[in-house]
Amino acid sequence: IVMDPNSGEIIAMTNKPSFSLNEIPRDDVSSLLSMSKNLNIVDVYEPGSTFKVLTTATALEEKATTLNDTFYDPGYRIVDGQRINCWRLHGHGSQTMVDGLCNSCNSVFVDLSLRLGEGTMYKYFDKYGFGKLTNVDFAGESAGIVMDREVAQKVDLARMGFGQAIAVTPLQLIRAECSVFNGGKLMQPYFVKSISNSYNNYVKTFSPTIVSKTVSKDTSDKINYMMEQVIDKANAINAFIPGYRVGGKTGTSQKYEDGKINGKYIASF
Numbered sequence: 001i002v003m004d005p006n007s008g009e010i011i012a013m014t015n016k017p018s019f020s021l022n023e024i025p026r027d028d029v030s031s032l033l034s035m036s037k038n039l040n041i042v043d044v045y046e047p048g049s050t051f052k053v054l055t056t057a058t059a060l061e062e063k064a065t066t067l068n069d070t071f072y073d074p075g076y077r078i079v080d081g082q083r084i085n086c087w088r089l090h091g092h093g094s095q096t097m098v099d100g101l102c103n104s105c106n107s108v109f110v111d112l113s114l115r116l117g118e119g120t121m122y123k124y125f126d127k128y129g130f131g132k133l134t135n136v137d138f139a140g141e142s143a144g145i146v147m148d149r150e151v152a153q154k155v156d157l158a159r160m161g162f163g164q165a166i167a168v169t170p171l172q173l174i175r176a177e178c179s180v181f182n183g184g185k186l187m188q189p190y191f192v193k194s195i196s197n198s199y200n201n202y203v204k205t206f207s208p209t210i211v212s213k214t215v216s217k218d219t220s221d222k223i224n225y226m227m228e229q230v231i232d233k234a235n236a237i238n239a240f241i242p243g244y245r246v247g248g249k250t251g252t253s254q255k256y257e258d259g260k261i262n263g264k265y266i267a268s269f
Contacts, residue, residue: 001040001170005178007208008187010136010171015039042140044167048253049104050177050268051163056101057180057223058124059112061215067222069097073107080155084110087252101226102233104250106162113161114154121157122149127214128176129186130168136189137206144168163251176214180223181247184215 002012018035019025025032037043059065075091077084086092086106092099100108113121125131131146145167147156152165159165168176171189179186188209195204215223227247231239239246251268254261 005182040170046253048163048251050251064115077110079158109161110158179214183217
């Protein structure tokens with residue numbers, strides 16, 4: 001998905017596998033139906049570490065952390081008697097908040113989500129638009145899955161901080177992330193900019209619409225700086241574009257089949 005963060009306009013979107021409209025596989029109905037689905041809008045997934053950007057923004061906005069805040073990661077946290085591992089099993093040791101995002105350290109985001117608490121985390125889930133439709137101008141949209149607050153345990157909240165125990169559509173995720181990059185404006189996403197008739201007269205035009213405010217410009221500026229640091233410290237040379245500031249965040253989430261982890265992953269950026 002390519003979205004203009006300042007307007008909410010969806011500039012480009014693609015799904016794979018797909019098919020050519022000149023060669024529609026009508027002899028295989030199941031394949032046709034599966035490939036006809038706009039996965040970016042219809043399907044939900046646990047976003048994994050890309051969600052850490054939003055947890056960071058929430059914690060900065062709520063003064064629950066600072067860029068120079070320090071954390072110690074031995075490779076895990078124990079929450080409600082359950083061990084939550086960092087992806088780096090021997091840990092990252094002592095690190096700042098900026099390092100924590102660059103390292104994508106699970107332990108840091110467990111700490112942040114528990115500092116924020118259930119009430120604040122759920123307040124921001126609502127601000128970011130999770131658990132409800134974006135009302136994009138495309139049929140079949142899913143609202144995502146946000147666990148009922150009444151049944152969420154402390155260990156669930158801890159996992160939500162790094163993108164597990166919550167499911168979103170890719171469209172919901174990019175819209176929320178754009179809001180913390182553009183100064184805090186959650187935009188209404190849209191495909192169609194204008195509709196014209198056969199005489200080239202515009203029948204209807206669509207303009208950018210701010211749905212809500214998520215974070216302050218100060219928080220947004222800090223997030224943009226941190227996203228650049230993620231790319232710089234990873235030495236992600238292929239992501240650099242001469243003349244542009246580039247930021248990014250990776251994410252890896254486990255896939256489940258019949259309620260069990262199957263050793264497969266969804267990679268995000």
